[in-house]
Amino acid sequence: MNNKKPIIEVRNLSRIYGEGCSLCGKNTGPEYETNVCPECGTVTALKSISFDLYPGEILGIVGESGSGKSTLLQCLYFDQNPVSGEAYLSEYEEGKYNLLNLPKSKKRYIRNHLMGMVYQNPVQGLRLNITAGANVAEKLLDADVYHFQNIRNRIKELLERTEIPLLYMDTLPRKLSGGMQQRIQIAKALANNPPVLFLDEVTSGLDVSVQARVLDLIKLLQDESNISIIVVSHDMGVIRLLTDRTLVLKNGHLIEGGVTDQILEDPQHAYTQLLVHSTL
Amino acid sequence: MIRCENLSKIFTMHLRDGMKITGFEDINFTLRSGQFLGVSGPSGIGKSSLLKCIFRTYLPTSGRIWYSRKDGSDIDLASVSDHEVINLRNREIGYISQFFHVIPRVSAFDTIMNGLKSRGFNPEDHKEFIEDMLRRLSIGEQLWELFPSTFSGGEKQRINIISAMARRPRLLLLDEPTASLDAATASEVVSLIEELKEQGTAMIGVFHDRALLERLSDSILELNLCPLEPVGV
Numbered sequence: 001m002n003n004k005k006p007i008i009e010v011r012n013l014s015r016i017y018g019e020g021c022s023l024c025g026k027n028t029g030p031e032y033e034t035n036v037c038p039e040c041g042t043v044t045a046l047k048s049i050s051f052d053l054y055p056g057e058i059l060g061i062v063g064e065s066g067s068g069k070s071t072l073l074q075c076l077y078f079d080q081n082p083v084s085g086e087a088y089l090s091e092y093e094e095g096k097y098n099l100l101n102l103p104k105s106k107k108r109y110i111r112n113h114l115m116g117m118v119y120q121n122p123v124q125g126l127r128l129n130i131t132a133g134a135n136v137a138e139k140l141l142d143a144d145v146y147h148f149q150n151i152r153n154r155i156k157e158l159l160e161r162t163e164i165p166l167l168y169m170d171t172l173p174r175k176l177s178g179g180m181q182q183r184i185q186i187a188k189a190l191a192n193n194p195p196v197l198f199l200d201e202v203t204s205g206l207d208v209s210v211q212a213r214v215l216d217l218i219k220l221l222q223d224e225s226n227i228s229i230i231v232v233s234h235d236m237g238v239i240r241l242l243t244d245r246t247l248v249l250k251n252g253h254l255i256e257g258g259v260t261d262q263i264l265e266d267p268q269h270a271y272t273q274l275l276v277h278s279t280l
Numbered sequence: 281m282i283r284c285e286n287l288s289k290i291f292t293m294h295l296r297d298g299m300k301i302t303g304f305e306d307i308n309f310t311l312r313s314g315q316f317l318g319v320s321g322p323s324g325i326g327k328s329s330l331l332k333c334i335f336r337t338y339l340p341t342s343g344r345i346w347y348s349r350k351d352g353s354d355i356d357l358a359s360v361s362d363h364e365v366i367n368l369r370n371r372e373i374g375y376i377s378q379f380f381h382v383i384p385r386v387s388a389f390d391t392i393m394n395g396l397k398s399r400g401f402n403p404e405d406h407k408e409f410i411e412d413m414l415r416r417l418s419i420g421e422q423l424w425e426l427f428p429s430t431f432s433g434g435e436k437q438r439i440n441i442i443s444a445m446a447r448r449p450r451l452l453l454l455d456e457p458t459a460s461l462d463a464a465t466a467s468e469v470v471s472l473i474e475e476l477k478e479q480g481t482a483m484i485g486v487f488h489d490r491a492l493l494e495r496l497s498d499s500i501l502e503l504n505l506c507p508l509e510p511v512g513v
Contacts, residue, residue: 054363216385223398241383244366259336259362266338270294277295 006052013049013085018042035251045071056226060243067249069232073198078107112142116189120201122181128174143192158187179210197229287343303329318497325503327486331453336365370399374449378456380440382428389424433460454485
């Protein structure tokens with residue numbers, strides 16, 4: 001964590017669902033306890049979010065359901081189009097370009113070569129009717145690895161790393177357990193050795209022993225490489241264990257950010273106090 | 281190395297209609313490298329809160345904490361960015377608390393080694409030093425590969441102490457580091473503190489044991505309802 005320069009800089013990122021009207025901004029947000037505009041029904045999923053992610057850092061994002069956590073990751077992974085804002089990635093052309101304005105082909109390049117994503121729901125991240133190995137291979141092909149033997153070896157390496165028995169390589173993910181599907185997603189996300197990894201509620205829905213092994217794997221990844229990770233979770237235990245810094249979202253607004261133990265022990269915002277006292 | 285100016289911490293409890301609780305008020309002191317500042321006062325007066333504000337586990341309400349970094353530049357720990365706080369914790373400032381959050385499923389030895397590795401040290405260079413510290417603090421070799429989550433309070437405490445000291449911080453904050461240790465081990469911890477101090481580490485410490493506090497401290501900050509300047513010992 002020597003580097004002073006962030007690997008990702010996000011500035012004023014906003015995302016709405018709906019037409020929008022001039023009153024949306026005035027009628028939504030934490031102080032109104034809603035992100036739905038009473039005038040036009042537009043949902044303000046994210047309102048002017050700015051933050052930095054540093055090399056080698058694990059950044060946590062917490063907030064209740066519907067606060068915008070997943071939308072934020074999906075905007076950065078180009079699954080969704082923000083209405084405005086800027087995002088810079090130092091690994092792409094030295095961070096000269098706002099990623100959000102790049103043409104589709106460049107976005108695809110960045111996503112395939114420089115980013116990895118693990119979705120909350122494996123259905124979003126995997127193709128359940130092609131084999132586990134093929135799912136990982138797909139990401140490698142996207143990242144321009146075409147040599148058959150290299151692909152095969154890399155898949156084996158990734159499955160071992162994520163503790164997936166090799167015999168599942170040719171099994172369809174839909175026949176595997178949720179924990180195993182989540183690990184295939186992680187193997188797929190890591191296939192291209194991305195400098196940036198997005199994890200959306202990776203452990204929710206898993207039983208505790210599987211959850212523990214997934215968390216250990218993430219910790220190991222951070223210890224062994226300089227990968228930068230954004231972890232979205234509503235589980236304060238996960239946040240405490242994994243992250244250095246934490247951001248708190250509510251109704252699409254970034255209400256507070258700080259060193260993780262400060263957020264957990266001395267939260268400033270009323271909502272964060274409620275969140276911390278509800279979960280610990 | 282560190283200069284605290286009019287530092288105050290007031291907690292606002294939003295869940296109790298914004299009730300204000302004073303942690304401590306108007307603290308002033310200066311500490312040079314290799315010096316030990318003892319913090320003393322009755323329970324609940326804000327001794328731990330003061331340490332937590334310096335470590336930024338708590339966000340100070342007002343005042344400044346000027347700290348001279350290794351590179352010679354001065355920064356205010358009360359207002360510096362979160363990222364810089366993390367950097368300083370990794371490289372320069374250590375904290376030993378009464379309570380130790382163990383990392384699950386990691387052995388005692390790896391807990392210490394990983395702590396060094398993730399902070400940019402080469403753990404192999406420090407292996408002997410760590411083994412020596414483990415022996416000095418009577419952590420038997422049979423425990424090294426076990427999980428601290430299964431350890432006694434005192435054993436966890438010692439792993440915590442070794443982990444923090446192995447990084448040789450420039451500033452070390454100590455919150456009752458000997459609270460759950462027997463007399464012999466406590467005295468070994470005190471020797472370690474004295475060695476670190478001789479090597480130039482500045483320390484701020486809270487000790488229940490008054491005699492110990494006086495033995496270690498170059499000056500003592502007495503916290504009470506009317507805060508005073510630190511008094512020389």
